[in-house]
Amino acid sequence: MGDLYDSQRAMRNMRKAAMQRGVIAILDIGTSKIACLVLRFDGPETFRGADGVGSLAGQSSFRVIGAATTRSRGVKFGEVDAMQETERAIRTAVQAAQKMANVRVDHVIACLAGGRPKSYGLDGSVDIANGLVTDGDIGRVMAACDLPDYGAERDVLHAQPVNFALDHRSGMADPRGQIGNQLNCDMHMLTVDSVALQNIFFCIKRCDLELAGIASSAYASGISSLVEDEQELGAACIDLGGGSTGISVFMKKHMIYADAVRMGGDHVTSDISMGLSVPMATAERIKTFYGGIVATGMDDREMIEIGGDTGDYEHDRRTVSRAELIGIMRPRVEEILEEVRVRLDAAGFEHLPSHQIVLTGGGSQIPGLDGLASKILGQQVRLGRPLRVQGLPQAAIGPAFSSAVGLTLFAAHPQDEWWDFEIPVDNYSGRSLKRAVKWFKDNW
Amino acid sequence: MQPLTAMRPRASLPRDPAPSKWKYRYQRWMLTPGVRGLIRFGGPLAIIGIVAVSWYSHDENRALVAATVAQAKATIQQRPEFMISAMQVEGATEDLAASVALVLPMSFPVSSFELDLETMRKRVEALDGIRSARVRLGDAGKLMVDITPRVPVAVWRDGDLLRLIDEEGVYAGFVESRTDRLDLPLIAGDGAQDHIAEALDLFKDAKPLQERMRGLVRMGERRWDIVLDRDQRILLPADGAVGALDRVIVLQQARDLLDRDVAVVDMRNPNRPTIRVNKEAAGALHRAGQTEADN
Numbered sequence: 093m094g095d096l097y098d099s100q101r102a103m104r105n106m107r108k109a110a111m112q113r114g115v116i117a118i119l120d121i122g123t124s125k126i127a128c129l130v131l132r133f134d135g136p137e138t139f140r141g142a143d144g145v146g147s148l149a150g151q152s153s154f155r156v157i158g159a160a161t162t163r164s165r166g167v168k169f170g171e172v173d174a175m176q177e178t179e180r181a182i183r184t185a186v187q188a189a190q191k192m193a194n195v196r197v198d199h200v201i202a203c204l205a206g207g208r209p210k211s212y213g214l215d216g217s218v219d220i221a222n223g224l225v226t227d228g229d230i231g232r233v234m235a236a237c238d239l240p241d242y243g244a245e246r247d248v249l250h251a252q253p254v255n256f257a258l259d260h261r262s263g264m265a266d267p268r269g270q271i272g273n274q275l276n277c278d279m280h281m282l283t284v285d286s287v288a289l290q291n292i293f294f295c296i297k298r299c300d301l302e303l304a305g306i307a308s309s310a311y312a313s314g315i316s317s318l319v320e321d322e323q324e325l326g327a328a329c330i331d332l333g334g335g336s337t338g339i340s341v342f343m344k345k346h347m348i349y350a351d352a353v354r355m356g357g358d359h360v361t362s363d364i365s366m367g368l369s370v371p372m373a374t375a376e377r378i379k380t381f382y383g384g385i386v387a388t389g390m391d392d393r394e395m396i397e398i399g400g401d402t403g404d405y406e407h408d409r410r411t412v413s414r415a416e417l418i419g420i421m422r423p424r425v426e427e428i429l430e431e432v433r434v435r436l437d438a439a440g441f442e443h444l445p446s447h448q449i450v451l452t453g454g455g456s457q458i459p460g461l462d463g464l465a466s467k468i469l470g471q472q473v474r475l476g477r478p479l480r481v482q483g484l485p486q487a488a489i490g491p492a493f494s495s496a497v498g499l500t501l502f503a504a505h506p507q508d509e510w511w512d513f514e515i516p517v518d519n520y521s522g523r524s525l526k527r528a529v530k531w532f533k534d535n536w
Numbered sequence: 537m538q539p540l541t542a543m544r545p546r547a548s549l550p551r552d553p554a555p556s557k558w559k560y561r562y563q564r565w566m567l568t569p570g571v572r573g574l575i576r577f578g579g580p581l582a583i584i585g586i587v588a589v590s591w592y593s594h595d596e597n598r599a600l601v602a603a604t605v606a607q608a609k610a611t612i613q614q615r616p617e618f619m620i621s622a623m624q625v626e627g628a629t630e631d632l633a634a635s636v637a638l639v640l641p642m643s644f645p646v647s648s649f650e651l652d653l654e655t656m657r658k659r660v661e662a663l664d665g666i667r668s669a670r671v672r673l674g675d676a677g678k679l680m681v682d683i684t685p686r687v688p689v690a691v692w693r694d695g696d697l698l699r700l701i702d703e704e705g706v707y708a709g710f711v712e713s714r715t716d717r718l719d720l721p722l723i724a725g726d727g728a729q730d731h732i733a734e735a736l737d738l739f740k741d742a743k744p745l746q747e748r749m750r751g752l753v754r755m756g757e758r759r760w761d762i763v764l765d766r767d768q769r770i771l772l773p774a775d776g777a778v779g780a781l782d783r784v785i786v787l788q789q790a791r792d793l794l795d796r797d798v799a800v801v802d803m804r805n806p807n808r809p810t811i812r813v814n815k816e817a818a819g820a821l822h823r824a825g826q827t828e829a830d831n
Contacts, residue, residue, distance in 0.1 A: 196567035
């Protein structure tokens with residue numbers, strides 16, 4: 093735990109350093125594209141006080157001054173598969189964004205889509221010594237949460253306090269300064285594969301960049317595409333990405349569950365590629381131009397040239413009807429949504445007061461998806477687009493950029509996590525010195 | 537084997553323009569603010585500097601620069617506003633003014649840039665008879681020399697020379713003969729010039745004797761002798777000379793001591809004033825004493 097604590101704290105310090113410099117980059121390493129946004133923190137609210145979120149959901153402190161996307165290579169299921177290729181792709185995106193911003197970027201906040209995220213709900217409770225809850229008590233109650241055995245080769249990505257309860261009163265956002273005897277804390281912890289995390293660390297390091305924070309991509313999509321009341325009342329955000337589909341459930345403005353299905357738009361493309369025996373690039377083009385979920389009579393008559401360059405006239409002049417294409421795409425999309433449904437059921441989503449589901453990500457642009465999703469996931473389904481942030485180019489406001497935009501919000505106002513609180517003195521590794529200091533303070 | 541179908545351009549994917557590692561680093565380096573500034577300003581400055589240095593390294597160019605600078609300088613310095621056409625000495629006698637003009641040899645008109653007023657002031661102040669001087673550039677192209685002359689308070693006989701001396705003991709000039717400055721007291725002897733104040737005190741005190749007084753002589757660089765006419769001398773002590781003189785004056789007023797045939801009044805020992813009478817007087821005194829004894 094100490095290790096995790098240290099690296100996360102180091103990233104927080106790095107983020108602070110980046111804020112001081114005023115420039116930070118956002119890197120969304122996805123399976124189908126890598127997006128890089130360069131943010132400049134120079135708005136009127138950059139140096140405001142620490143309490144609360146500023147105007148415009150805290151976005152008035154920054155603006156996007158550079159944006160670039162590039163085709164992702166070497167990434168599968170949201171994890172780095174071929175290090176060199178990924179590194180080259182990151183370099184391409186970062187270079188283009190830097191060029192647009194005309195400023196050098198040294199700090200990067202990245203997100204991780206894959207890595208088999210796993211959610212844990214933890215709770216802990218401590219007795220309050222002198223009746224008044226202090227900062228130290230918050231740290232203590234979080235340290236008192238009993239960690240589940242999440243496995244040796246997994247790392248904690250998020251550990252956010254979701255709820256505090258003081259004696260009989262629950263649902264507190266901030267118990268500091270209140271009076272009580274026993275403080276309870278519920279925490280949501282998200283773990284991912286260490287290897288996936290380390291690969292991203294390493295890739296970014298090899299691009300001469302410093303990692304100033306890392307977030308789950310499902311979480312980032314959620315904070316950018318769920319509107320405030322959805323976050324408050326409870327909603328699930330389904331980020332249909334290229335290689336994986338992220339699920340994040342929000343309640344009372346906290347993420348309480350996150351998961352990922354290792355299927356996404358690229359699987360639809362590969363189905364088309366196999367079904368029509370066309371290259372992946374052609375399949376991708378066909379999918380984006382003609383793809384759909386719900387076939388109508390008109391679609392039987394709409395013929396699509398699928399092309400080819402073998403030189404065989406018959407082969408190169410093949411056509412399929414759009415209905416056939418839909419027939420290929422629909423089962424895969426259904427499969428993905430069914431899998432999402434299973435995960436949501438496992439998480440107990442139906443017990444939430446609101447069953448709102450928001451579809452976002454590049455895959456959510458398939459026409460007719462909302463109809464299919466409402467059949468599988470429930471009635472309250474809508475298509476979500478990310479929040480508008482200042483300076484974002486027109487090409488980057490689509491749902492495919494929801495996790496990139498979410499990361500900008502994360503960069504501006506990261507939620508308090510476990511490592512943002514002071515570690516209690518008695519389980520800190522370098523405690524002897526602190527103890528000495530404390531002894532001096534107590535006795536002199 | 538060549539394919540028999542026509543070669544078609546491959547429907548290849550658009551090549552991804554991934555930069556090489558070094559190109560990426562170079563671009564980042566070029567975006568670093570310091571480097572950008574260096575290139576934006578340092579580069580042009582370096583080019584200008586190289587051109588300037590290479591041009592300046594030729595002798596004729598350097599000479600040209602020097603000549604141009606000198607000419608420009610001269611054009612400004614020779615403007616009529618800066619020209620000095622006359623010198624005016626104020627606060628000095630004609631003799632002193634003439635000697636000032638001698639130590640400041642100048643051919644007018646001259647540019648005021650070429651005058652070193654501080655040096656000129658020092659040279660003027662080095663003259664005998666000048667206590668202090670101010671040299672400045674006055675109106676209408678005049679060099680103003682304001683002089684405070686030294687006021688001689690005594691004549692000091694130094695060997696054959698008769699020097700004028702002011703109250704600080706500094707020479708203020710010469711006189712040809714004593715009669716030129718009969719208004720000033722005469723002092724003589726080694727070290728007399730260092731004790732002018734004391735001498736002046738004595739002179740002031742000796743007002744009743746003034747008509748008979750010829751001067752003051754410093755004896756052994758330690759005490760004063762007052763020399764009167766008829767070769768009379770008053771020997772004063774080193775300490776309390778004025779008091780001793782007062783006693784002599786009182787004696788003179790009460791008993792006409794100095795009108796008698798006395799050669800020396802020795803006041804060096806205040807407890808025992810001594811007088812030495814002349815030979816004839818001594819003989820007369822002796823004879824008078826004998827006569828009295830005989831009687």
